[in-house]
Amino acid sequence: MSPNDDLSRRGRLAAAGRRLYAGLRVVSAALAPGVRVLRHRHVRRAGWLLGLLAVTAVGMVVGVLIAGRVSADVGPFHARFAVTPALNGGTDVGIPPLGSLHLASHSGPAHLSVQLTALDQQRAKALVTNPAALEKASGGAVDDLRDGVLRLVFQVAGVSVLGAMVLTALLYRSVRRVAASGGLSLAILAGTAVVSVATFRPAAIEEPRYEGLLVNAPAVVGDARQIAGRYSAYRAELQRLVGNVGKLYDTISTLPVYEPDNSTIRVLHISDMHLNPAAWSVVRTVAQQFNVNLIIDTGDMTDWGSEPEASYVSSIASLKVPYVFVRGNHDSMNTQAAVARQPNAKVLDGGAVTIDGLTITGIGDPQFTPDKSSPNNAPGAAQDKGVQQEINAGQLLANSILEMQHAPDIALVHDPTAAMPLAGRVPLVLSGHLHQREVRRLANPGGTAPGTARTLLMVEGSTGGAGLRGLEGKEPLPLALSVLYFDAKKHTLQAYDDISVGGTGQTEVTLQRHLVKDDQTGDAAPTPSPSAS
Template sequence: MDGQENEEHANRGEDVPATDRAPRPAPRRDGAGRTGRRALRRTGVILAVLAVALVGVVLGVLAGGRVSTDIGPFQADLSVAPAFGGGTKVDIPPLGALLLDSHDGPTHLTVELGALDQSRTEALLDDPASINRASQSAVDDVREGVLRLGLRTLASAVLVTLLLALLVFRDTRRAAWAGALALVVTAGSLGTAAATIRPEAIEEPRYEGLLVNAPAIVGDARRIANDYTRYAEQLQRIVGNVSQLYTTVSSLPVYEPAPGTTRVLHVSDMHLNPTGWQLIRTVVEQFGIDVVIDTGDITDWGSEPEASYVGSIGLLKKPYVYIRGNHDSGRTAAAVARQPNAIVLSNTTTTVAGLTIAGIGDPRFTPDKNTSPAGSGLTQQTADQLIGVGDQLATTVRSSPRPVNIALVHDPASAGPLSGTCPLVLAGHTHDRQVSKLPEVPGKGPTQLMVQGSTGGAGLRGLEGEKPTPLTMTVLYFDKDKLLQAYDDITVGGTGQAQVNLERHVVEDPQAGVPAPVTPTPTR
């Protein structure tokens, strides 16, 4: 029945059938709707406060979770960052890093050892017994630094969260809730790390970078930890001997050359040993060196972290002529070239202090340390490579507009083709100092080959044998005609030894390059 029929019923006074009545709207339940909306809004606010708190904690930790502290003679930076697996990383530039499974929780600790403090290091050298005190205080230094780091991180996380919450909500109550959540989250994370700390993790580190070889060199860390007293005593003797070493070198007798003599210091195969730089600086100052020549292997792996090692070149304030060794990469050579006083030769010549010097880098890049010394076990392909670079340099020497006084190669196996092209060839690589004459070429003058030992004592590898590899360098004296007239071989006992020896050689006939009998000087 439609609306018209309903109207007729009404006009006659009849009731409209119930089935034909228009439906009435359902009563509104305003109270229940408002309750649902309030609950949804409250949930959204809670989630927003939680999100702001978490973001604030992350930003606060990244911004303020860092402190600087002294650990023994080192300046160290301690920092904490959010992480899933916990743990600690100890950065030791340029050698690499130690990774320790030290704790659980969402925090990762990084300890970066920086530069040595000069005054504290000198104090250790002057008083070797202070090594014991330094090792004991180092534990307290780390504990104090970590405590300050935790408090600073906590304060930074809460402060950043409060500021962020005020910017987002513009409501002090919600900002306070966000700050409280940040306090709970940060304190809980740091507390979890402290509760799960594993001190024994220091005995089972994982290594990155150059420290990959540390277990083989240093030995079993557990054994060293169990016998620390004996280890500390040995360390004291080494430190004491190093200080004596510097004193001894500074008092070495110096060859008295004729007026107009040019003094050249030949070094090679530093292999990252920082002691080598101290020796070089001492000899440069005491002997009045005009030019330093480096025949390569200044690093071990040619990696980017090692590039900082060559920064000591600039401190010498003398021309530093360098060729690349088989342990030096292209980036190593580039790092040397960036030093203001360095000259990198790559089948090129240069004139320094009146000496014309030609040099070429090693054709190989073999940082795995498995290459054999020159003339021992070389494959035919490698021998051909080495002779090939010698031929290249010989061509460069012959075409030089100025007569070449010194030619530089890294491996003495490359020296053969240079016979008769110049009076003197300097090399390294073998870690064994030798002086010889190259086979003469008919119609050409004689050529002397001088192979340097290792100025760095073969680096860390020098500790592998029963006796440490000595540190060696040679001072060459050239007369006004740029002919070799004498040379002093300086030998310093390897790590842990303080014996220093200087052997003076006077060349009887500079034109022939024949040395006189060796005259050793007193040693200390």
């Protein structure tokens, strides 16, 4: 390279340097006002506060997410209360496995959730067997909720302040800033509380939004406030109703048309309890006063067949007599298993059992429709499918009867539709499902052999008064159950007593006795006798 070329290169570099320096001076002159503003003490303080506020908020959120929950008992339930950050506030109540309900209870950055995690079997048993315990629990549940929420508020306040201060200490390592972070977190908590209280809407409990199976809750339960008011009156009348059942037993001796003796087999038929805790007291009183040999339950003991509802069946053991059960369309396999675990219970689902000489067979309902959307109630093809399922179940039971060495005395189904294939195969079929009593002879499409009585179908009303739904009307549905009298030698039905326990405002118990004549020709029907009340 020549000396001239080297000088030329150096000149170009020098010129570029001068241009760069000039450009930097222009930029510096343009940024100078902004730099002076940033250097101002107020701006620096605002930036310091914003940074500290961001760290405090993040620390509070982390603390709440890690430890912002408490556990407490609410009535017979174990519940978990939790708060999570949210834009719209509100409250969720989770009831596994039924679903959840959402309440627009308040606005603000705190969302409350209550999860019912488990059911205490001992406390639940006390509720369904003791009206006094039910009253005490209904009043104590509100206190339990209040205590749980207060515990949650104090815990959330503590962990959020602690989270904010810990994160500030880790990032800044300054005692001054840690103290300031604690003050900021307390201010944020106070603001959240003010917003939540100011926007609290007590009426939100009347307008919940349901998810899961609880979507059907308004149709199933109806107006909760109306039911609650009616149940208070219903509970107040319960003891008098049960007492009247005992007094009614004394009037049986005045009925001359049929007098059972010591050898008579007495069977108590119940159905469709639907979780009514009052029903167990009535069943227990009738079983004791009428000295029944066994109890037959034709299903729908629960409403949803859920695991928490399984504790309702624990009262079976206290009845102290054999208990024969077939599954209804509101009972799940969990319900059936819970009944089978009772020491005095026998569950039939295609098999047979012999008790006090009576051979009983039965089959569970083929449908599980706890949301009340039974295909039997649907139009068109869906209805035909539901009916066919019931008929198929009845035919399956009829086929199993043909394989038995001796024909059974009683067959059990839940839906009376399933009884049709049993015509001519068994003398008596017991069912429920309709919540209304009905007694009739089944028509045998294949004809009845000479000298053979036509099959008698007895549909029981609702022993639970249709559960809570029975309290929706002006007069709650009466509790219905029947005592059946069988001849000890021939095992034939001789008579039966229909018992109705009146609802609110009807503090009476009525009994109607019916005789069952041998129906060799199919022309005779059960004959009513004088009633007592």
